[in-house]
Amino acid sequence: MHEQLNFVIEILGTISFAMSGSFAAMQRRFDPFGVVIIAFITSVGGGTVRDLLLDVPVFWMHDLTMCSVIFVTAIFSMIFKSIEKNFQVTLFIFDSFGLGLFTIIGLQKGLNANLHPVICIVLGTITGCFGGIIRDILLNKIPLIFRKEIYATACIIGGSVFLLLAKFTTLTYSFVQILTILLIVAIRTLAVKYHWEMPKFYVGKENSEM
Amino acid sequence: MHEQLNFVIEILGTISFAMSGSFAAMQRRFDPFGVVIIAFITSVGGGTVRDLLLDVPVFWMHDLTMCSVIFVTAIFSMIFKSIEKNFQVTLFIFDSFGLGLFTIIGLQKGLNANLHPVICIVLGTITGCFGGIIRDILLNKIPLIFRKEIYATACIIGGSVFLLLAKFTTLTYSFVQILTILLIVAIRTLAVKYHWEMPKFYVGKENSEM
């Protein structure tokens, strides 16, 4: 059952990120194959970097599930483009769930490889954030996660809570998993809703090249 | 003979992409080492990502052939910079050949690793396109392949035709290879000549940050 839960989590995260990639690409007027490619990179980017770092087989290469899910999601996004305005909130919620889902999956893969808990949090953050970072780089934007919203911060807090609960409580693993995914989604949603921001430290003037 | 053909194909693709990288870097006024580095990254980028994903030894690390070819091509491009105008068309043809050659090589490496045909097409597309994508990222441009010209589309069509011909006809492997490389070159050339474009799906307004 635990395996199945993980699988459902991974599929939902993939759909979420594929949608966020597709919409971002359509905003930049990419052609359909460009949209599919950006959807693909946004979805699998974080997990691919994680698997390369862990030196395990890259998760999307050995069966067609992920590729099919991404392809269908991208097509679906293009067809339903017209209803995008009503979609804005849905899309945000999906993206937040993707973040939570992928962070916890990445963290677990690190634990399975017997890495130090801190390194596992780093891996979880990479899995959650890198797809979006690569998407923003390809669209020639400064990755927003570094500047706005509590994004990486939510991953790091969620990952830490996961490790604490898994180690020091008797809660079942699946329960801890779902709880921390919801925590990440909650932190991000509240942060955006109430304009939470981390305090910032400036140095000199903004670079003129920006 | 088949091995030799593959080798010739790989060298020609490397030269093509090294030239396209060198010229792009010179347009941005990079210094000579910058030009060599961009030529190098453009040439080996796609194949390097492919080999990392496949977890096989990275193709340019175990002998000097590729590095030498790229170095000589970059030097050659800098020397002959003055005749660039007459070069424009040659350069385009070379770039198209690079795309076709690398796509088919990537696809074959996937088949050798017993991956699903669809994943092989993805690998072929990555091999053909990622060098140019990384080049454009380093030059701080939105990778054009997502917006103009039938670029990734040509890879995907060429790769699909390759698989169909290899599976359902009795044509020799080398012949199918050459045929699909020419098909990719033809699609791209005709697309640019006649301004073919894929239909696009817009969402809202162009992002102001662009």
Place this chain on the structure above:
Amino acid sequence: MHEQLNFVIEILGTISFAMSGSFAAMQRRFDPFGVVIIAFITSVGGGTVRDLLLDVPVFWMHDLTMCSVIFVTAIFSMIFKSIEKNFQVTLFIFDSFGLGLFTIIGLQKGLNANLHPVICIVLGTITGCFGGIIRDILLNKIPLIFRKEIYATACIIGGSVFLLLAKFTTLTYSFVQILTILLIVAIRTLAVKYHWEMPKFYVGKENSEM
């Protein structure tokens, strides 16, 4: 003793690059976690790409030393942000040392893997330069190393001198190591001080997208 020297070199290089990443991120007004992430990527980026290419375990994943050093350095940089002006020169020197230290470490890892000397120089250059390149990409700038200052050039010269001295003289390995690190630092420092530049080769007009 040689092992220890390598370790000290790696820590110093990590601190140097973590500082340069932190300051760059603060200039762009990133939030504290953004600063930590950019510091992390700048420090470990080059070595991570090197280890992936070599297919050896990624150096920062199996103990906490590097992560801790980077975290403390990033925090330190944020606290001492106010004294940044006086820091400018210190920062430059640190960055130059990071470049020299990482180049030689990368080169040695290539030699340990029995790669051709030229490939080892390429690996050293990647280790020294890629952290800064990825940092600049994330900050949406054209990586400066391609345009200003003798940066990659210093790596390539330093790496070549290392190989020549190690092969054709009887100097001890540690001495050659320190000597070439200082050589790279000296080349870069003098280049910036006296505005040395490589001759450039232009092609046509600067791209309007720039």
